[in-house]
Amino acid sequence: xxxxxxxxxxKPVIKKGSQSNLKDPVGVYCRVxxxxxxxxxxxxxxxxxxxxxxxTPEGYRLNRNGDYKETQYSFKRVFGxxxxxxxxxDVVASPLVDDLIHGKNGLLFTYGVTxxxxxxxxxxxxxxxxxxxxxxxMIFNSIGSxxxxxxxxxxxxxxxxxxxxxxxxxxxxQKREAMPVPKTPSNKRQADxxxxxxxxxxxxxxxxxxxxxxxxxxxxxYIEIYNNYIYDLLxxxxxxxxxxxxxxxxxxxxxxxxxxxxxxxxxxxxKSTEEAFEVFWxxxxxxxxxxxxxxxxxxxxxxxxxxxxxxxxxxxxGDNVLQEKEQITISQLSLVDxxxxxxxxxxxxxxxxxxxxxxxxxxxMTLRTCMEVLRENQTYGTNxxxxxxxxxLTHLFKNYFDGEGKVRMIxxxxxxxxxxxxxxxxxxxxxxxxxxxxxRPVDKAICGLTPGRRxxxxxxxxxxxxxxxxxxxxxQSFPPLPPSKLLDINDEETLPKLxxxxxxxxxxxxxxxxxxxxxxxxxKALLKEFDSSLLNKENYxxxxxxxxxxxxxxxxxxxxxLEKKNKTLEYKVEVLEKxxxxxxxxxxxxxxxxxxxxxxLQRQYSDKRRLEARLQGMVTETSMKWQKECExxxxxxxxxxxxxLWVKDEKLKQLKAIVTEPKPEKPERPSRERDREKILPRxxxxxxxxxxxxxxxxxxxxxxxxxQPQLHRRSNSCSSISVASCISEWEQKLSPFSTPVNVTSLxxxxxxxxxxxKTCIVSDRRRGMYWTxxxxxxxxxxxxxxxxxxxxRRGDVYKTRGGGQSVQFxxxxxxxQESPTGSRKRRSSTIAPxxxxxxxxxxxxVETRCSVAVEMRAGSQLGPGYQHHAQPKRKKx
Ligand code: ADP
Ligand code: MG
Numbered sequence: 001x002x003x004x005x006x007x008x009x010x011k012p013v014i015k016k017g018s019q020s021n022l023k024d025p026v027g028v029y030c031r032v033x034x035x036x037x038x039x040x041x042x043x044x045x046x047x048x049x050x051x052x053x054x055x056t057p058e059g060y061r062l063n064r065n066g067d068y069k070e071t072q073y074s075f076k077r078v079f080g081x082x083x084x085x086x087x088x089x090d091v092v093a094s095p096l097v098d099d100l101i102h103g104k105n106g107l108l109f110t111y112g113v114t115x116x117x118x119x120x121x122x123x124x125x126x127x128x129x130x131x132x133x134x135x136x137x138m139i140f141n142s143i144g145s146x147x148x149x150x151x152x153x154x155x156x157x158x159x160x161x162x163x164x165x166x167x168x169x170x171x172x173x174q175k176r177e178a179m180p181v182p183k184t185p186s187n188k189r190q191a192d193x194x195x196x197x198x199x200x201x202x203x204x205x206x207x208x209x210x211x212x213x214x215x216x217x218x219x220x221x222y223i224e225i226y227n228n229y230i231y232d233l234l235x236x237x238x239x240x241x242x243x244x245x246x247x248x249x250x251x252x253x254x255x256x257x258x259x260x261x262x263x264x265x266x267x268x269x270x271k272s273t274e275e276a277f278e279v280f281w282x283x284x285x286x287x288x289x290x291x292x293x294x295x296x297x298x299x300x301x302x303x304x305x306x307x308x309x310x311x312x313x314x315x316x317x318g319d320n321v322l323q324e325k326e327q328i329t330i331s332q333l334s335l336v337d338x339x340x341x342x343x344x345x346x347x348x349x350x351x352x353x354x355x356x357x358x359x360x361x362x363x364x365m366t367l368r369t370c371m372e373v374l375r376e377n378q379t380y381g382t383n384x385x386x387x388x389x390x391x392x393l394t395h396l397f398k399n400y401f402d403g404e405g406k407v408r409m410i411x412x413x414x415x416x417x418x419x420x421x422x423x424x425x426x427x428x429x430x431x432x433x434x435x436x437x438x439x440r441p442v443d444k445a446i447c448g449l450t451p452g453r454r455x456x457x458x459x460x461x462x463x464x465x466x467x468x469x470x471x472x473x474x475x476q477s478f479p480p481l482p483p484s485k486l487l488d489i490n491d492e493e494t495l496p497k498l499x500x501x502x503x504x505x506x507x508x509x510x511x512x513x514x515x516x517x518x519x520x521x522x523x524k525a526l527l528k529e530f531d532s533s534l535l536n537k538e539n540y541x542x543x544x545x546x547x548x549x550x551x552x553x554x555x556x557x558x559x560x561x562l563e564k565k566n567k568t569l570e571y572k573v574e575v576l577e578k579x580x581x582x583x584x585x586x587x588x589x590x591x592x593x594x595x596x597x598x599x600x601l602q603r604q605y606s607d608k609r610r611l612e613a614r615l616q617g618m619v620t621e622t623s624m625k626w627q628k629e630c631e632x633x634x635x636x637x638x639x640x641x642x643x644x645l646w647v648k649d650e651k652l653k654q655l656k657a658i659v660t661e662p663k664p665e666k667p668e669r670p671s672r673e674r675d676r677e678k679i680l681p682r683x684x685x686x687x688x689x690x691x692x693x694x695x696x697x698x699x700x701x702x703x704x705x706x707x708q709p710q711l712h713r714r715s716n717s718c719s720s721i722s723v724a725s726c727i728s729e730w731e732q733k734l735s736p737f738s739t740p741v742n743v744t745s746l747x748x749x750x751x752x753x754x755x756x757x758k759t760c761i762v763s764d765r766r767r768g769m770y771w772t773x774x775x776x777x778x779x780x781x782x783x784x785x786x787x788x789x790x791x792x793r794r795g796d797v798y799k800t801r802g803g804g805q806s807v808q809f810x811x812x813x814x815x816x817q818e819s820p821t822g823s824r825k826r827r828s829s830t831i832a833p834x835x836x837x838x839x840x841x842x843x844x845x846v847e848t849r850c851s852v853a854v855e856m857r858a859g860s861q862l863g864p865g866y867q868h869h870a871q872p873k874r875k876k877x
Contacts, residue, residue: 023378026371027076027408028434029092032415033117034081044415044423046080047072054424057417073427075411075434085124086203089134092408094205096333097138100309101207105405106333107397111429112412113422114299114340121410122337123284126197132280132305132335133199136273139218139307142207148215150269151176152321153310153328155219159253159261161310161328163321199277211311214329215321219267219308220276222283223250224290225392226301228363231290233283233303234266247290252395259399267308280305299340302363302393307333332405334397338364341429342422366391368429374401374436403439481505 030052032044043057055070079088096106108131110118124130151169154162164172222233229249237245253263270276287303290296312321312328341364366387373386388398400407411430413423482497798806 022440023437024440026436028430029077030075030411031079032413041417042415043417043420093131098207100331100333103329103331107400107407109336110410113342116412116414118412126194129198136276138205140273143216148217153217155267159255214311217310221267221306223304303337305335363391363393366394370394371433
């Protein structure tokens with residue numbers, strides 16, 4: 001037995017729509033959702049349970065050249081990122097449900113940018129049921145056992161409710177149940193995991209102080225405001241696949257209490273959380289389909305899910321609902337998921353979508369304006385008209401702001417930096433809104449007196465068990481027996497009345513019997529069905545169990561196999577690790593060895609290089625030494641040979657001279673010869689070389705010719721012979737290189753006038769100088785008087801690549817001497833060599849002149865043109 005509850009205090013009946021003088025501000029709450037990615041830049045910070053702080057993000061500052069700003073906003077309560085849906089519900093929505101159950105209206109909306117968590121907050125996400133399913137849960141938890149039977153309350157098209165008697169309700173139920181409306185099977189509903197996850201609210205929540213003397217009915221409606229049009233999301237539309245109908249928009253109307261409502265909007269009576277949420281889900285699906293078909297952006301529409309709670313008092317016996325319409329109390333809780341508050345340019349909408357966005361913004365803008373005007377009126381006592389009618393959204397909820405209920409708003413914020421600007425706008429709107437005060441709705445009288453709860457206190461099968469009540473209903477409608485006493489014989493009323501009543505009773509009894517039989521049959525059938533289903537289920541479960549067992553055993557063996565494999569692999573890994581260690585050790589050793597070998601090689605290489613260099617030096621030195629030695633030996637041999645040849649030649653020529661030209665004896669000659677012999681060894685290579693006018697002549701093995709001091713020692717009396725032979729030899733040597741004009745001419749002279757021609761060479765090998773001297777007869781005008789010329793050619797000596805020497809002549813000096821018969825005069829163009837005795841000598845033959853020439857050079861008595869001093873220089877051995 002349920003214990004009888006203390007009666008609620010009676011409250012005065014206050015006419016619907018009346019207001020009290022007390023006012024409450026609009027409750028504005030803030031919920032900050034977590035960042036989608038932990039590395040996102042954040043611009044919102046929860047300072048404490050009532051304050052959030054927005055700071056300018058870096059990217060925004062850079063783009064706008066703005067300063068860093070921090071702004072704090074206060075709310076009734078701030079919910080940080082770790083807030084659970086339950087916490088939020090307890091603070092924000094639970095009081096509204098409480099109010100609803102106590103007959104007060106409530107409006108709760110979520111406001112914020114798209115993606116800020118409005119839908120997550122209102123509807124929830126799988127596993128995280130939002131405010132909507134929690135509200136439903138709390139309502140049904142609270143009124144569960146006091147719900148009126150289905151169809152007792154009937155909504156009409158004028159935003160009010162009607163009551164049917166229970167028999168009528170029963171009949172309507174039966175009628176509807178007979179209708180072939182395909183009901184969504186519960187297992188199909190549960191097949192939608194998202195659906196099941198959303199309503200799976202674990203926490204039990206219940207309103208306090210429920211009026212147990214009333215019955216309750218819950219009606220839900222679900223509308224969408226899109227593009228400033230209202231669409232009913234629960235409307236049953238016959239689907240025509242050929243010509244699908246466009247959804248019809250609904251209009252707003254005002255009822256007799258000046259409340260706004262959507263005319264013709266479907267209101268579905270629901271008896272449980274599941275059923276209510278199912279209806280919501282249906283609407284949600286329809287919304288999605290419409291959005292897809294009509295290419296609409298779901299975040300651009302406002303959705304309003306309304307829960308209407310109807311309550312009516314029981315009669316004095318507590319058995320039946322009072323059939324007086326005036327006793328019905330209707331309260332409504334509207335849960336509004338607003339469209340994204342972002343501005344149009346943010347989403348870059350185009351064409352139709354831009355228009356939609358504009359309208360959405362228009363709705364939200366109107367909401368803002370309404371708030372602002374309300375605040376202004378309240379703050380400054382003005383009486384400006386609030387532009388509710390400017391948008392459907394504000395028009396629909398105008399009563400709430402005019403004091404017909406509590407208004408609460410949850411401002412959802414996404415703390416990411418990209419939403420900073422929009423979040424600022426949201427905060428500003430929130431600031432305005434929470435300054436608006438709304439008249440506090442007064443508690444509504446629940447109903448009249450309810451003296452007994454007989455009916456309630458009866459033990460009952462279930463909270464809303466329809467079927468056991470059928471017989472009760474019939475019992476209640478049993479006509480009472482009229483008085484059966486016959487006081488008068490002529491009494492013709494009592495009996496017929498009794499008969500009528502009995503007949504009625506009999507009829508009812510029959511009905512009851514029929515009903516009973518029917519129920520029995522139904523029950524039996526149900527029992528059978530249940531039995532068979534139980535059996536089936538048992539079998540099914542058994543099958544499943546077997547399957548699962550098989551699966552488990554399979555998995556077990558699989559696990560065992562894998563474990564074995566794992567062990568083998570572990571062993572292999574161990575072995576491999578060991579091998580790797582060994583290899584690594586080997587590698588290290590080999591590397592060390594390699595390094596030492598490399599170093600050794602390097603050392604050897606450098607040693608080799610040093611040795612090579614040394615050997616190279618030695619080879620060069622030795623080869624040079626040997627080359628010089630060879631040259632020296634060749635020269636010596638040649639000289640020796642030449643000497644021998646010359647000795648022979650000289651002897652031959654002396655002999656010839658003696659034979660051909662016997663000369664008178666000259667007493668001074670021997671002394672001259674002696675003098676010359678003294679000088680000659682000091683002079684170098686006085687070989688007579690009459691060279692061509694060409695300045696360059698190459699003489700191979702020139703030094704051989706130039707280093708023959710012996711030559712002059714031998715040419716005492718027959719120097720002309722030696723000079724001539726010398727010339728002939730030089731002619732031979734020079735011929736390949738130049739035209740030996742002077743040589744041939746000299747040779748000619750020698751042949752014609754052997755005693756009058758003289759050629760001399762002085763060479764200084766060290767300085768590279770080279771002289772020749774030639775004498776020839778130049779004819780003058782007077783043919784009797786001839787001029788004798790001594791020509792001296794000067795040049796430089798160079799070594800040639802082939803090992804020989806070349807001479808480059810740079811100057812010619814001429815020594816002239818007139819030769820009249822008897823007297824001779826010697827002249828030089830550049831120098832005038834004087835005789836040692838200061839007198840002009842008379843040169844009569846070649847020998848004399850030659851010896852003088854040689855003496856001249858040897859004694860260094862040359863003029864400025866003869867800068868060479870004839871110091872004899874012999875070649876190095
Ligand atoms: P809106 O309705 O404002 O456009 P949603 O509610 O659809 O935004 O949220 C967008 C996404 O962010 C969803 O995937 C939702 O699950 C997630 N979300 C929003 N708020 C929260 C929160 N407080 N905690 C965890 N996830 C959230
Ligand atoms: Mg949303």
